[in-house]
Amino acid sequence: MTLTISYQLFLEQFVQQLLNGLFLGSIYALIALGYTMVYGVLRFINFAHGDVFMLGAFSGLYLNKWLAPMLTTLPWPASVALVLVLSMIICGALGIIIEFLAYRPLRDKPKLNVLITAIGVSLFIEYTCQLIFGATQQPFPVLIPKSNIAGIGGLTVTNVQVIVLVTAFALMLGLRFIVMGTRLGLAMRALSLNPTASSLMGVNNGVVISFTFGLGSALAAAGGILYASLYPSIEPFMGITPGLKAFVAAVLGGIGNIPGAALGGLIIGVVETLVAGYSQSLGVPSGYKEGVAFVILILILIFKPSGLLGKVEREKV
Amino acid sequence: MLKIDGLNVSYGSIKALSGVSLEVQQGAIVTLIGANGAGKSTTLRAVSGLVKASGGTVFYEGEDITNSPPHVLVQRGLCHVPEGRMVFSNLTVLENLYMGGYRRKRDAKFKSDLDYVFGIFPRLKERLQQSAGTLSGGEQQMLAIGRALMSSPRCLMLDEPSLGIAPLLVKTIFEKIAEINRDLGITVLLVEQNANLALAASSYGYVLETGTVILHAPSAELRANPQVREAYLGG
Ligand SMILES: Nc1ncnc2c1ncn2[C@@H]1O[C@H](COP(=O)(O)OP(=O)(O)OP(=O)(O)O)[C@@H](O)[C@H]1O
Ligand SMILES: [Mg+2]
Numbered sequence: 001m002t003l004t005i006s007y008q009l010f011l012e013q014f015v016q017q018l019l020n021g022l023f024l025g026s027i028y029a030l031i032a033l034g035y036t037m038v039y040g041v042l043r044f045i046n047f048a049h050g051d052v053f054m055l056g057a058f059s060g061l062y063l064n065k066w067l068a069p070m071l072t073t074l075p076w077p078a079s080v081a082l083v084l085v086l087s088m089i090i091c092g093a094l095g096i097i098i099e100f101l102a103y104r105p106l107r108d109k110p111k112l113n114v115l116i117t118a119i120g121v122s123l124f125i126e127y128t129c130q131l132i133f134g135a136t137q138q139p140f141p142v143l144i145p146k147s148n149i150a151g152i153g154g155l156t157v158t159n160v161q162v163i164v165l166v167t168a169f170a171l172m173l174g175l176r177f178i179v180m181g182t183r184l185g186l187a188m189r190a191l192s193l194n195p196t197a198s199s200l201m202g203v204n205n206g207v208v209i210s211f212t213f214g215l216g217s218a219l220a221a222a223g224g225i226l227y228a229s230l231y232p233s234i235e236p237f238m239g240i241t242p243g244l245k246a247f248v249a250a251v252l253g254g255i256g257n258i259p260g261a262a263l264g265g266l267i268i269g270v271v272e273t274l275v276a277g278y279s280q281s282l283g284v285p286s287g288y289k290e291g292v293a294f295v296i297l298i299l300i301l302i303f304k305p306s307g308l309l310g311k312v313e314r315e316k317v
Numbered sequence: 318m319l320k321i322d323g324l325n326v327s328y329g330s331i332k333a334l335s336g337v338s339l340e341v342q343q344g345a346i347v348t349l350i351g352a353n354g355a356g357k358s359t360t361l362r363a364v365s366g367l368v369k370a371s372g373g374t375v376f377y378e379g380e381d382i383t384n385s386p387p388h389v390l391v392q393r394g395l396c397h398v399p400e401g402r403m404v405f406s407n408l409t410v411l412e413n414l415y416m417g418g419y420r421r422k423r424d425a426k427f428k429s430d431l432d433y434v435f436g437i438f439p440r441l442k443e444r445l446q447q448s449a450g451t452l453s454g455g456e457q458q459m460l461a462i463g464r465a466l467m468s469s470p471r472c473l474m475l476d477e478p479s480l481g482i483a484p485l486l487v488k489t490i491f492e493k494i495a496e497i498n499r500d501l502g503i504t505v506l507l508v509e510q511n512a513n514l515a516l517a518a519s520s521y522g523y524v525l526e527t528g529t530v531i532l533h534a535p536s537a538e539l540r541a542n543p544q545v546r547e548a549y550l551g552g
Contacts, residue, residue, distance in 0.1 A: 183419070190405050190416050196367060197403035202391035202420035202468060311407070 025269020050243015254310020
């Protein structure tokens, strides 16, 4: 009798952690997609990507403030969608500007130069935001009125969590459509395979690279707003940790591989949440969850450097 | 159609081309032959804008196109099939062909061009959904040429279409090049190491040696030239 109850409890807890992990992981996935797409077309890691995620959250905060008179007249799903889409557009444009000003002039230089520049851009954005927004935590507005959805058994799932998950997956499907179903998406894939050949086919590589940055940054911005909806307290350095974890997710899935990045994000989210949830039984402090992603990174670099879905590319000559 | 005048190209401190001049008449097949490292590929790369020319001029259809970017030139009907084919390995055969026509509307003409490509390379039609990286070397070359045809070119620059392909298939590919030239009126600049083949397929030839044109004449004359016979045709 006692055994069955504790077994059921264990199962409930486990499923609960799994769900929590999926919610968080879907956000990591959105960020990871940007890393992997930019890597695909430029072969470098845009370390400023996590900061675009932070800018997404802040633009959500300010849009909500500035547009308040109009937003209050709308039903909440419409106002959430509006804030989300506008933030994505703003941050998409910022991503394009960052690439144009900071990375494009270094196009023909060694990749290390661009990588170091990306770190510089990251610090620049963080400290500029600290100057503008202040260093303290700011509450993120309640975009989605929270209510618990009566779950099965002892599971608690809020509507916010469900909306985060659904939005993230909808965006990923939208991205899939762009990449697999449009001319520009085809050009992105071609460019990532062979930029010389794509330019010989008539692709203006510069335009496709801008588009890729815009797309990746828009997804990061959406990630920022969703993240801030789950953890409604934001500050200029909030992008660093999720950014790094999403980077690990992209490597885990196979850097440059788009479905891989989505999968990697979900895995990191779930594993991290499970470690936090079972930290006591595992005998480690729950703070160790922050290190989980990096343990995974080390393991993947040792055992499968090309990532879970990464292919070893070979060209016939 | 295409006129190169005193072209200079350097890779850093290495001078690859010094004063290369050549001319391709509309509707002709002209070949550029030379040994490894002579600068044949560099010449094509400079024309299509993949490397910067430090001196000289390139005229295409009477206009100065020196150092124009490749994507602009494709739209004007000048298409370069690079050495090593460079098919998009993870894309399907069909997607590769679509990439060839990237700048074009998918209209009736596009469709008929696609059918033309399938007509000359039926093997491609059988492998539409196969990823290009899994094609054989010869099939990849067919795809590279077919992809270029999808851009609806008026002038095609082919860099070593015979590279690494079995002799029988090389023969087919050269026949197709002649067919394309005849049927579609596409001007061809053909770069080859295989001088025998290239001189047989062309009407005029240029011989490149360490970045300079040392000889040019109608292909038949070059084939008879003792100097060319010894150096490039194996005696
Ligand atoms: N990217 C590069 N960087 C430095 N040097 C280069 C580069 N590409 C070519 N070269 C040099 O330029 C010269 C001409 O090379 P090119 O590729 O044009 O020769 P090629 O005639 O096409 O030879 P092959 O028949 O082997 O293809 C060579 O000496 C080569 O080493
Ligand atoms: Mg060459």
